[in-house]
Amino acid sequence: MKVTIVGAGNVGATCADVISYRGIASEVVLLDIKEGFAEGKAMDIMQCATTTGFNTRVSGSTNDYSKTAGSDVVVITSGIPRKPGMTREELIGINAGIVKSVAENVLKYSPDTIIVVVSNPMDTMTYLTLKATGLPKNRIIGMGGALDSSRFKYYLSKALDKPSNDVQGMVIGGHGDTTMIPLTRLASYNGSPVSSFLSQDVLDKVAADTMVGGATLTGLLGTSAWYAPGASVAFLVDSILNDQKRMIPCSVYLEGEYGQNDICIGVPCIIGKNGIEEIVNIDLNDAEKALFAKSADAVRAMNGDLKSVLA
Numbered sequence: 001m002k003v004t005i006v007g008a009g010n011v012g013a014t015c016a017d018v019i020s021y022r023g024i025a026s027e028v029v030l031l032d033i034k035e036g037f038a039e040g041k042a043m044d045i046m047q048c049a050t051t052t053g054f055n056t057r058v059s060g061s062t063n064d065y066s067k068t069a070g071s072d073v074v075v076i077t078s079g080i081p082r083k084p085g086m087t088r089e090e091l092i093g094i095n096a097g098i099v100k101s102v103a104e105n106v107l108k109y110s111p112d113t114i115i116v117v118v119s120n121p122m123d124t125m126t127y128l129t130l131k132a133t134g135l136p137k138n139r140i141i142g143m144g145g146a147l148d149s150s151r152f153k154y155y156l157s158k159a160l161d162k163p164s165n166d167v168q169g170m171v172i173g174g175h176g177d178t179t180m181i182p183l184t185r186l187a188s189y190n191g192s193p194v195s196s197f198l199s200q201d202v203l204d205k206v207a208a209d210t211m212v213g214g215a216t217l218t219g220l221l222g223t224s225a226w227y228a229p230g231a232s233v234a235f236l237v238d239s240i241l242n243d244q245k246r247m248i249p250c251s252v253y254l255e256g257e258y259g260q261n262d263i264c265i266g267v268p269c270i271i272g273k274n275g276i277e278e279i280v281n282i283d284l285n286d287a288e289k290a291l292f293a294k295s296a297d298a299v300r301a302m303n304g305d306l307k308s309v310l311a
């Protein structure tokens with residue numbers, strides 16, 4: 001199985017690294033516009049093969065899309081990340097043009113591929129990719145919910161003082177500081193509601209910390225995060241390539257689901273060899289439905305800024 005990752009920067013290279021050492025794909029191509037950069041990252045990763053023990057072939061390419069031919073999955077991480085104090089939405093001006101041209105280029109060589117969109121603002125970039133390529137909705141997947149949910153479980157595990165892997169929970173809605181919806185009511189500690197162990201005040205703080213999880217790291221690092229983002233993309237790619245049918249919140253085009261139309265936003269999806277195989281309808285209460293509608297309004301407003309790129 002072949003995966004192409006466009007953008008060999010922090011997130012793209014981390015994703016290639018995780019895919020190879022976990023043996024998720026047999027071949028990974030990293031592509032970047034910066035001369036020699038993807039080749040260098042690929043060589044560095046390949047020099048781990050004997051010490052971490054993997055057989056994936058990782059190669060790099062400077063903007064030569066012929067090297068990406070026949071990819072089963074293409075991950076788009078190309079574009080700029082935010083700096084401290086910025087929102088993801090502020091990246092739209094530069095990233096929209098990059099994401100659109102990258103999507104068009106990859107399809108020339110991999111017409112049957114599934115595209116995973118990572119570049120921010122991710123929900124808007126996913127919508128742009130869908131509209132610009134005309135691909136069926138199951139083949140365009142926005143990655144955000146997997147990462148936001150892993151951060152949610154991290155903050156829950158800290159509050160519970162228990163291991164993250166004993167915590168279940170999901171974040172739906174937009175992948176933005178104010179549009180994410182951590183579903184605290186449905187989160188559990190090995191099957192028991194977390195509300196049995198944590199007060200509402202603590203749960204509210206967990207939700208608030210989750211929503212600004214990316215901004216917190218950007219403030220600490222000076223650029224946005226990459227370890228958890230790269231690993232979250234690899235987790236999603238694993239479910240596609242190995243047809244795992246995991247339920248993962250992803251940004252997907254909605255046609256009536258959750259009361260929304262003509263928008264890409266995070267909802268739980270079954271992810272398998274056909275990409276988005278099912279949109280799972282979970283029962284939201286009235287407060288959660290209201291939050292989802294508000295989140296969708298904000299994401300839809302951002303999509304309005306794509307008019308010139310899509311014209």
Ligand SMILES: NC(=O)C1=CN([C@@H]2O[C@H](COP(=O)(O)OP(=O)(O)OC[C@H]3O[C@@H](n4cnc5c(N)ncnc54)[C@H](O)[C@@H]3O)[C@@H](O)[C@H]2O)C=CC1
Nearest residue numbers: 007009010011032033078079080081118119120122143229
């Ligand atoms: N959806 C999510 O959950 C997350 C999204 N992101 C987003 O992912 C994107 C990448 O972040 P980082 O890897 O930290 O940035 P980075 O700056 O480390 O890497 C981006 C790479 O894209 C390359 N690039 C730019 N234009 C290109 C083009 N036309 N073709 C090929 N490559 C091109 C750059 O040369 C650079 O190497 C950002 O937009 C960031 O906001 C980051 C983390 C999580």
Ligand SMILES: O=C([O-])CC(=O)C(=O)O
Nearest residue numbers: 082088214215218224225
């Ligand atoms: O915070 C950012 O800008 C990058 C991102 O989407 C994340 O780490 O969640």
